[in-house]
Amino acid sequence: MAQGWQSRLGDLFPHCEVLPVAPRRRLATLLAVEGALAAVLPEDLARLPLPVAVAPMASVCRAVEDGLEPDIMATMGVARLAELVPAIGDRAGPVAVATRGRRLQQLLERNRATSWDVLGGLTLDEIGAWSGVGPRTAATVIGLALEAGLAFLADDEALRTPSTGSPAGPCGADAEPADDLALLLDHDRRAGSGALGRAIGALTGHQHPEAVRTAAARLAGGHTGRSLLSVLDRALSAAGDDRDRGVFEQRSLRVEGRPTIARLAATLGIGPERVRQLRARAGERVRDALAAAPATAAERAAEMGRELGAAATAERAAEVVVAAGLPQLPDARSLLALWLAGPYQPVDGQPGWIATDPVELVVETRRLLHEDGGVRLLEQVTKELEVLGMVPSHIGAWLARQPVRVVDGLVVLTAGPPAEMAERVLSATGVAMTTEELSSWARSDGTRHGIDGVDSDPPTTDGSTTDGSTTHGATLDGLRAALQADRRFVQTSPEHFELTEWGATPYRAPAPARGAPPGRRVTAAHRCWLHVEVDEEVLAGSPAPVPVPLVEALGLRRGARRSFSTRCGPVALTHDAARPARGSLRPVALAAGAGVGDTLVLGFHPDHDDVLVRLEPAMPAGTTAP
Numbered sequence: 001m002a003q004g005w006q007s008r009l010g011d012l013f014p015h016c017e018v019l020p021v022a023p024r025r026r027l028a029t030l031l032a033v034e035g036a037l038a039a040v041l042p043e044d045l046a047r048l049p050l051p052v053a054v055a056p057m058a059s060v061c062r063a064v065e066d067g068l069e070p071d072i073m074a075t076m077g078v079a080r081l082a083e084l085v086p087a088i089g090d091r092a093g094p095v096a097v098a099t100r101g102r103r104l105q106q107l108l109e110r111n112r113a114t115s116w117d118v119l120g121g122l123t124l125d126e127i128g129a130w131s132g133v134g135p136r137t138a139a140t141v142i143g144l145a146l147e148a149g150l151a152f153l154a155d156d157e158a159l160r161t162p163s164t165g166s167p168a169g170p171c172g173a174d175a176e177p178a179d180d181l182a183l184l185l186d187h188d189r190r191a192g193s194g195a196l197g198r199a200i201g202a203l204t205g206h207q208h209p210e211a212v213r214t215a216a217a218r219l220a221g222g223h224t225g226r227s228l229l230s231v232l233d234r235a236l237s238a239a240g241d242d243r244d245r246g247v248f249e250q251r252s253l254r255v256e257g258r259p260t261i262a263r264l265a266a267t268l269g270i271g272p273e274r275v276r277q278l279r280a281r282a283g284e285r286v287r288d289a290l291a292a293a294p295a296t297a298a299e300r301a302a303e304m305g306r307e308l309g310a311a312a313t314a315e316r317a318a319e320v321v322v323a324a325g326l327p328q329l330p331d332a333r334s335l336l337a338l339w340l341a342g343p344y345q346p347v348d349g350q351p352g353w354i355a356t357d358p359v360e361l362v363v364e365t366r367r368l369l370h371e372d373g374g375v376r377l378l379e380q381v382t383k384e385l386e387v388l389g390m391v392p393s394h395i396g397a398w399l400a401r402q403p404v405r406v407v408d409g410l411v412v413l414t415a416g417p418p419a420e421m422a423e424r425v426l427s428a429t430g431v432a433m434t435t436e437e438l439s440s441w442a443r444s445d446g447t448r449h450g451i452d453g454v455d456s457d458p459p460t461t462d463g464s465t466t467d468g469s470t471t472h473g474a475t476l477d478g479l480r481a482a483l484q485a486d487r488r489f490v491q492t493s494p495e496h497f498e499l500t501e502w503g504a505t506p507y508r509a510p511a512p513a514r515g516a517p518p519g520r521r522v523t524a525a526h527r528c529w530l531h532v533e534v535d536e537e538v539l540a541g542s543p544a545p546v547p548v549p550l551v552e553a554l555g556l557r558r559g560a561r562r563s564f565s566t567r568c569g570p571v572a573l574t575h576d577a578a579r580p581a582r583g584s585l586r587p588v589a590l591a592a593g594a595g596v597g598d599t600l601v602l603g604f605h606p607d608h609d610d611v612l613v614r615l616e617p618a619m620p621a622g623t624t625a626p
Contacts, residue, residue: 007153010046012087012146013064017042018076021269023067029242030059035331038246041259041267050150057150065143070135073124081127082120084142087149091116100144107132116148229326231290231297232333238289239282243268247275248282253335255314255354258346290340298340300324305341310389311355313397317344350401356389364388369404374413374424381411405441414441418479419486426489426499434495435480442475508563527603527612528553532585534594541586546573551580554606564604564611568592571602571611588613 009016009031016024019042028039031048039045051057082089095114097105111130113119119141128138203216239245247268250259265272290297307320317338318329326334338344344354347361355361368384369376385395399406403415412428414421422438483489483497490500491507498504528550532538551573556562561574569587574580585600594600597618602611 007050008046009048009050009060011153012050012060012149013085014046015076015084016045018072019064019067020069020072021267023063025242026063027060028246030056030063035327035333037249037254037330037332037335038242040243040246040250040264050153058147061143061146061150064146065139068135068139068142073128073135073138077125077128078123080121080123081142081145084124085120085145085149087152088116088120088145091120091148091152095119095144095148097144099147100140104137104140104144107137120145227294228297228300228324228337229333231293232326232336235286235289235293236332236336238285240278240285244278244282247278248286249332249335251275251279252283252343253332253339254330255317255335255338255344255346256330256352286336301337301340304337305356307391308338308341308344308354309391309394310357311347311353311361311398312344312391312394314352314354316394317354353398353401361388365398365402369402369411369413373427374416374420375428376411378406378409378411412441418442418482419488422479422483422497423488423499426497432492432496432498432504435476435483435497436495438497439475439479505563506561508561527605530582530602530604532582532600532602534589534598534600535596538585538589538600539594539596541584543581543583545579546582548580550604551575554604556580562609564609566602566611566613568613573604 009027016027019027024039024042024045028045028048031039031045031051033048036048037044039048051060076084093116095108095116097108107130108114108119113122124138127133127141128135200216203212208216236245236249239248247264250264251261259267261272261275265275268275304320304324308317312320314329321327321329321334321337324337326337329335338354342354342356344356345358347353347355347358349362365385365388368381381399382392382395385398386392390398399411403413405412405414407428410428412424414425418438421442422433425438425441426433484491488500489497490502490504492498492504493507496507530546530550532544537544554562554573556573556575559576561572561576564571564573566588568591570583571585571588572583574583588602589600592600592613592615594615595618599616599618601614601616603614604611
């Protein structure tokens with residue numbers, strides 16, 4: 001058997017959740033790994049490495065078999081044996097039952113199940129239907145499969161292990177470094193060059209194998225790391241038995257995937273209040289042990305706390321832990337150091353973040369982002385987060401997780417009703433935007449609080465997503481309708497919107513043709529004509545009155561405005577005063593080549609927005625009209 005064998009319990013028996021509490025605790029004790037969190041949860045238990053020695057291997061098989069009580073066997077009746085013990089899947093060869101007695105051998109021979117490919121394909125119900133087989137005998141068959149599965153896994157690992165050279169030895173964080181290397185490191189520190197220390201520190205990066213990172217962190221931490229690790233080991237041992245320590249580690253130390261009190265209570269077979277009592281009792285014992293430890297341990301933990309601040313990413317916490325000479329997270333001793341430094345807890349709704357007071361952090365962040373109408377100077381927001389205890393280098397990453405966007409030194413809140421969000425965005429940018437552009441500010445990046453992404457939840461058949469929001473197309477339509485109905489906004493094109501206070505000219509959609517029958521060409525006879533004598537004011541772009549019959553013929557009601565298009569530029573008519581007026585004709589006059597004394601003739605139509613333009617030059621001096 002190879003010394004470096006690292007198969008997990010889940011490779012042998014992945015259904016740890018069906019076992020009662022007592023067998024699970026026995027397995028956790030048999031498979032305990034130094035520094036690993038107590039395997040209170042079934043999924044943690046399934047990840048523990050299987051033992052190498054023969055005696056512990058047999059104990060593991062016996063613990064699982066003893067936990068397969070009759071009521072548990074009844075719930076697994078439809079499962080095939082190879083599903084319950086994956087290690088025997090796709091295996092051939094005879095079933096060896098020398099350790100199980102002659103009766104079981106005869107039972108398998110009578111039912112023609114003497115090879116693993118046959119026996120592994122049978123369900124527990126099929127095995128239980130054999131004559132003379134009850135739940136206990138069926139559990140014995142599973143135990144037989146567990147023993148064979150362990151042998152198969154060990155043989156596979158031996159085949160994968162090179163025959164020359166010895167496999168890597170233990171790489172626990174408390175293994176002593178070589179004396180020569182320790183001597184060189186001490187000299188390097190005293191000499192002040194730091195070259196060797198920096199080289200070893202570079203090997204703690206995530207791009208290197210775990211064994212290399214652990215060894216480098218151990219060396220980089222030197223005696224300080226080892227002494228701190230020793231203190232943490234003793235403190236964890238003071239927490240109590242495996243149950244007390246497990247509750248404390250799962251509820252107080254774990255920073256990712258922390259189970260609820262209700263789940264721990266159900267897993268351990270006790271009440272929620274008892275879980276709280278065990279956690280509090282273990283925490284007091286650990287604090288007492290840490291208080292009796294050398295002051296250097298508390299000082300090192302305080303230094304870690306200053307580096308992390310009030311909130312940080314779990315990735316940054318892992319880097320700080322390694323720099324302190326401690327093992328990689330989630331080693332229980334390293335998690336205890338974070339608890340002593342903070343304590344740090346997961347931030348609800350922000351995966352990958354930890355904080356000393358997660359509730360206050362979330363509440364205060366929400367408050368400061370909503371102040372001043374949701375548009376604030378980045379400098380002000382940064383200062384307020386620093387007051388909360390955040391390290392400046394962490395603030396950018398924290399804001400990236402919030403429903404905001406930073407633009408031109410402003411932090412713009414993108415959460416809330418669409419109209420309020422649009423008002424903040426337009427106010428911060430100062431430019432007109434389409435509904436598509438505005439919608440992109442409100443869409444999520446997969447966390448539902450990010451920037452510049454799309455909704456991560458798939459749409460349902462009615463066009464909504466699983467969280468009740470609408471799909472992108474429906475969102476655009478809803479945003480457009482909300483802005484059109486809100487007096488704070490003015491639509492300046494088919495898609496663009498501005499703030500009304502900017503004084504932009506509203507967009508008027510072309511009216512459908514009503515006057516001319518289908519297929520009939522609009523001729524000059526259908527138009528209303530306006531003659532404008534060109535003078536200096538016309539060329540300067542000044543507005544001027546127009547006859548009342550003209551605007552009435554065009555259907556322009558009092559208080560209304562209508563824009564017409566020409567090949568030379570727009571022409572606007574308004575009826576919002578006592579006397580109707582036209583807008584500037586300067587672009588039209590210049591494009592037509594008009595001069596002072598010439599006459600512009602404009603042909604309007606009540607059902608169309610295009611205007612015919614004709615130029616009548618001035619009569620030469622001394623001539624009269626025919």
